[in-house]
Amino acid sequence: MxxxxxxxxxxxxxxxxxxxxxxxxxxxxxxxxxxxxxxxxxxxxxxxxxxxxxxxxxxxxxxxxxxxxxxxxxxxxxxxxxxxxxxxxxxxxxxxxxxxxxxxxxxxxxxxxxxxxxxxxxxxxxxxxxxxxxxxxxxxxxxxxxxxxxxxxxxxxxxxxxxxxxxxxxxxxxxxxxRQQRYVDQLQSALTSRIAIEQAKGMLAERFEWTIDQAFELLRSYARSHNTRLHDLVRSILDGPPTEGPFRRTSPR
Missing domain, CATH: 3.30.450.40 (GAF domain)
Known part of the structure; x- marks a missing residue:
């Protein structure tokens, strides 16, 4: 051969x-x-x-x-x-x-x-x-x-x-x-972030008797004025106790 x-x-x-x-x-x-x-x-x-x-x-x-x-x-x-x-x-x-x-x-x-x-x-x-x-x-x-x-x-x-x-x-x-996996991961991350934001908006609206739009505007304004990522702010609200953090409940309900 x-x-x-x-x-x-x-x-x-x-x-x-x-x-x-x-x-x-x-x-x-x-x-x-x-x-x-x-x-x-x-x-x-x-x-x-x-x-x-x-x-x-x-x-x-x-x-x-x-x-x-x-x-x-x-x-x-x-x-x-x-x-x-x-x-x-x-x-x-x-x-x-x-x-x-x-x-x-x-x-x-x-x-x-x-x-x-x-x-x-x-x-x-x-x-x-x-x-x-x-x-x-x-x-x-x-x-x-x-x-x-x-x-x-x-x-x-x-x-x-x-x-x-x-x-x-x-x-x-x-x-x-x-490349496809990175795109899917980005979409998943965006979806997860969006869900978390909606949950935080609802939590603050219930806690302070705000409208959903008011809750979101205050979240966004606080993040901007304190140079904090909106995602990090939202996680601190969702994961922390209601008596702590930037939007803590001041009186028990």
Whole structure:
């Protein structure tokens, strides 16, 4: 059996649990960086790949990018160099959304295409690079970099490129799940806060024979004048005894 067939068999055996690991984002991942770190770790093990990194787009500022993960210091520095130089294959993949596979960086066309980035990559011993964009909802949210050698046509095995693409797609599912979970958590928090406010309004209206609107206005005014979060004020009213706090009952009822 030739080496390529061995590599293909090995990748096919190892890929399913890797895809599940990337797609199954959960409590261990507070943000996208956890998923992207695992993506760099898994893709680094693909045949022909020597180092990996991910540049991601800021979720709240689409014009800002950051190095989200890297398999080692060198790949992280090369990713950061692209951001500082404002050029390189990762930024191009983020801009176009197209995969750049097995590029021979020592070729003249790429030296002129990225005249400042290419010398840095070559100085670190990486003559080839593959960049896979991660796309979610028609937007490119990150770019996976596979650093490797390019000693002839298709130096990086095609199975490695396809496996990295599958891993990237799975990572997108993980990132999307995290974003959805954050949205659900925000809605739940807003709903819980709203319920607490309504309870506090009703409690104060009953305690002082105010209207509901009067109770809410006094809550809001007190929070503003005392530089206190409305949520914290409400919790102190609900959790504390009626004879204590800013709106304590002055006579027993």
């Amino acid at each position: 030739c080496d390529e067939s061995i590599h293909q068999q090995s990748i096919h055996q190892q890929l399913p649990p890797v895809l599940l690991d990337l797609a199954d984002a959960g409590p261990r991942d507070r943000d996208n960086s956890g998923v992207l770190r695992r993506l760099t770790d898994h893709s680094r093990k693909l045949p022909g790949v020597e180092a990996t990194a991910v540049i991601s787009v800021d979720e709240h500022n689409k014009n800002a990018c950051t190095v989200a993960a890297a398999s080692d210091h060198t790949s992280g520095q090369l990713a950061q160099a692209q951001l500082e130089l404002n050029e390189g294959p990762g930024l191009e993949a983020l801009r176009t959304g197209r995969r750049l596979a097995d590029l021979p960086l020592d070729g003249p066309s790429f030296r002129s295409r990225w005249p400042r980035f290419v010398p840095r990559s070559l100085s670190e011993g990486f003559t080839g690079i593959t960049v896979i964009p991660l796309r979610h909802e028609h937007r490119t949210i990150a770019a996976l970099h596979l650093h490797h050698q390019h000693c002839g046509h298709h130096a990086l095995p095609g199975e490695s490129v396809r496996a990295a693409q599958a891993m990237s797609d799975a990572a997108v599912i993980g990132v999307a799940h995290l």
